[in-house]
Amino acid sequence: MPTTTEERIIRPARNIMGSLRLPGDKSISHRYALLGGFAEGTSRFSNFSTGADCASTLACMEALGAKVRTIENGLVEVTGVGGRVAPPSGPLDCGNSGSTMRMIAGLLAAQQGSFTLTGDASLSRRPMERIRQPLEAMGARLTLTEGHAPIHLDGAALNPIDFTTPVPSAQVKTCVLLAGVQTAGETTVHEAVRTRDHSELALRAFGARITRTLNSVSITGPQPLHAIEAFVPGDISSAAFFFCAAALFPGSGLVFDSLGVNPTRAALLDVLTVLGAHISVVQLEEKHAELVGMVQVAGAAGGLRSTTIDGALAAQLIDELPVLAAIGPYTSGGIRIRDAKELRVKESDRIALVAKNLRAMGAEVEEFEDGLDVPGGQTLHGAEIDSAGDHRIAMAFSVAALKAEGETLIRGAEAAAISFPEFFDLLDRVAER
Numbered sequence: 001m002p003t004t005t006e007e008r009i010i011r012p013a014r015n016i017m018g019s020l021r022l023p024g025d026k027s028i029s030h031r032y033a034l035l036g037g038f039a040e041g042t043s044r045f046s047n048f049s050t051g052a053d054c055a056s057t058l059a060c061m062e063a064l065g066a067k068v069r070t071i072e073n074g075l076v077e078v079t080g081v082g083g084r085v086a087p088p089s090g091p092l093d094c095g096n097s098g099s100t101m102r103m104i105a106g107l108l109a110a111q112q113g114s115f116t117l118t119g120d121a122s123l124s125r126r127p128m129e130r131i132r133q134p135l136e137a138m139g140a141r142l143t144l145t146e147g148h149a150p151i152h153l154d155g156a157a158l159n160p161i162d163f164t165t166p167v168p169s170a171q172v173k174t175c176v177l178l179a180g181v182q183t184a185g186e187t188t189v190h191e192a193v194r195t196r197d198h199s200e201l202a203l204r205a206f207g208a209r210i211t212r213t214l215n216s217v218s219i220t221g222p223q224p225l226h227a228i229e230a231f232v233p234g235d236i237s238s239a240a241f242f243f244c245a246a247a248l249f250p251g252s253g254l255v256f257d258s259l260g261v262n263p264t265r266a267a268l269l270d271v272l273t274v275l276g277a278h279i280s281v282v283q284l285e286e287k288h289a290e291l292v293g294m295v296q297v298a299g300a301a302g303g304l305r306s307t308t309i310d311g312a313l314a315a316q317l318i319d320e321l322p323v324l325a326a327i328g329p330y331t332s333g334g335i336r337i338r339d340a341k342e343l344r345v346k347e348s349d350r351i352a353l354v355a356k357n358l359r360a361m362g363a364e365v366e367e368f369e370d371g372l373d374v375p376g377g378q379t380l381h382g383a384e385i386d387s388a389g390d391h392r393i394a395m396a397f398s399v400a401a402l403k404a405e406g407e408t409l410i411r412g413a414e415a416a417a418i419s420f421p422e423f424f425d426l427l428d429r430v431a432e433r
Contacts, residue, residue, distance in 0.1 A: 006414035008424055010401035011433055012382075016246045016299075018430035019255040022239055023047065024074060024232030026419055027170070028260065028290065029054040030099045031202040032230060034178070036078035037061030037068070038085075038107060039206055041227030047258070048076040048232055051419040056095035060104055063088045074232075083182070083224060084111070091116040091150070096123055096347065096418050099171055101149060102131050103199075106175030109140035110182035111155040118150045122347050122389060131175045134163045138179055138187075160185030160221075167342065168315040170195035173217065180219045181208055188218040193312045196264040198290070205230065205288040233260030233292040238420045240268050240320045242430065243297050244327050245399045247277040252299040254430060261291045267316040269295075271324065274307050275331060276300030306333025306376055314339040314371070318346075323396040325354045328374030329363045330403055337371035344369075347418075348390040357385050357397050361404055382406030391418040398427060 029049035034057060036043035048054065058076070062068045065086030067079040085108065094100040094117055101117050108115045118124075128149055132142040138158040144151055160183050165172050173189045177199055180187030192215070200217055203210050206225040211218045239256055246252040261269075261281055269279050277300055284293040309317060309324065314337065317324070321340055328335035343350040355367040358374065360383040366373040382404050387394035394415045401408030416423045 006412065008398070008410045008413035010398050010408045010410060012404060012406070013249070013402040013431040013433055015249045015432040016242070016252040016254060016402070016430050017432055019257065020242060020426055020430065021257045022234035022259065023050040023420065023422060025049065025235040025260045026051050026054055026237065027099070027196060027198045028202065028232050030057050030103065031174070031198050032232065033057040033061055033078065034103055034107060035202055035206045035225055036227065037064065037066035037080050038083065039080040039225035039227050040082040042077060042079040043227040044229045045076045045078070046231050047074045047234070049235065050074065050421050052095060052417050053097035053099060053419060056093070056097045057100045057104070060092045060094060060100060063092055080225070080227060087113050088115065091118045094119040094123060096120050098123060098126050101128070101151070102171040103174045103178060105131050105135065105142070105151060105153060106178035108153055109135045109138065109155050109179045110158045113155055115153045115155065116150055117153065124149045127345050130167060130169060130172050134161060134172070134176050135179060137161050137163065138183065140179070158183040160187040162188045164190040168193040168195050170199065174199040177203065177217065177219050181221045181223050181225070183221045186218050186220045188216055190216045193315045194264060195315070196262065198262065201289040228288065230288050233287065233290055234258050235420070236260050236262070236265050236268070237319045238423070239295070241323055241395045241399050241423070242426070243268065243272055243277070244323045245402055245427070246297045247272055247275060247299050247304060248327060248330055248403050249299045250301050250303065252297070254297045256295040258292055259295045261293050261295065263291070264316070267313060268320045271307060271309065271313070271317065275304045276302065277304070304331040306331050306335065308336040308338070310338035310371070315342070318342055319392065322350050322354050322392045323399055325372050325374050326358065326396040326400040329358065329376065329378035329380055331376040334376035335374045338368070339370055341370040346390070348388045348393060350390065350393065353386070353388055353390065353393050354396070357383070357393065360384065361400065361408070380404040382408040384409045385411060387412035387415050389415045391415045391420065395420065395423055398424070402431060
């Protein structure tokens with residue numbers, strides 16, 4: 001990853017108020033880009049994610065023969081390859097996006113030819129063995145570099161598989177389903193913990209038949225995919241930072257228009273309600289089976305309480321755990337996080353970085369192999385925050401800084417562009433000072 005250079009100063013806020021319409025959901029945008037690029041015909045996606053990660057997915061599909069046209073205001077047009085990719089002229093650069101690398105590997109495993117997937121320094125440290133195992137069981141050949149990218153993949157006619165994911169991972173599930181939709185016979189993925197279901201919903205939207213039980217999903221191939229026109233709901237993982245910011249202030253009020261509230265992603269709303277925030281979802285509607293609504297958030301009059309996040313809940317909230325930990329000192333009884341070892345192999349070791357930066361702000365925090373104990377009732381002071389180039393760390397500590405004493409300097413603030421380039425501007429818009 002390039003050396004991070006941009007710095008942002010976050011000043012304390014008196015309150016959080018306003019209304020926001022957020023860029024499109026990153027998880028859905030990735031999947032629409034992959035399926036639109038692979039399908040027959042031309043798909044149009046409005047409110048497509050503005051993050052660099054989703055741009056990496058579009059660029060990879062373009063390198064495989066899809067035609068991509070970014071029109072304006074988040075409108076993207078993708079003409080697919082009709083189920084057969086063109087041999088790329090060089091390696092497919094996935095940038096910082098683990099989603100791109102893991103999911104596109106499944107798409108390519110059933111294609112004839114050899115492919116190389118590369119990424120930046122951060123992506124090249126993330127575990128890829130978890131996709132090699134199922135894809136090789138289906139008949140593809142993958143060569144990793146000590147369990148990491150670069151990945152060299154030789155596609156082949158595949159065999160169906162009955163596979164249980166060893167670690168809860170929507171990306172691994174998607175990887176296997178994208179191979180399975182091209183494979184004769186029934187491919188099934190079992191999960192001990194149900195992960196986000198955007199891939200199942202998107203595959204159905206593009207015309208695939210897919211079967212879901214409580215703990216498994218099956219697809220019978222080969223099936224053609226057909227272009228769609230779709231609106232991408234606002235990203236609830238991006239909204240998480242603003243939810244937590246509003247929760248810190250008793251008189252706050254935020255309204256989010258057209259926000260994705262997929263039940264497999266909405267556990268954060270339940271946790272914030274347990275902490276004492278007031279949350280309501282109105283004007284619910286379905287768009288290509290994704291639930292979209294207006295969400296209203298207000299802080300708790302008596303301040304935030306405490307909670308424990310572990311087990312299946314930790315897996316469902318893996319992206320939101322850094323910001324929840326960052327506001328933990330401001331709760332009355334603290335936040336305890338367990339069963340979140342996966343945080344150590346994200347864009348950074350997020351457990352270690354959260355602990356380091358909370359301590360820099362004067363907080364007591366105890367670090368465990370699989371989580372953190374963040375006691376409540378603490379007062380934080382402004383500090384220099386080391387984001388280590390991790391977008392979620394930069395944004396989480398910008399939220400913590402809103403209630404700290406004095407100014408906070410976020411180093412490597414440009415990392416936010418990985419998922420949410422507009423973050424700092426929108427934070428300034430709703431923070432009353």
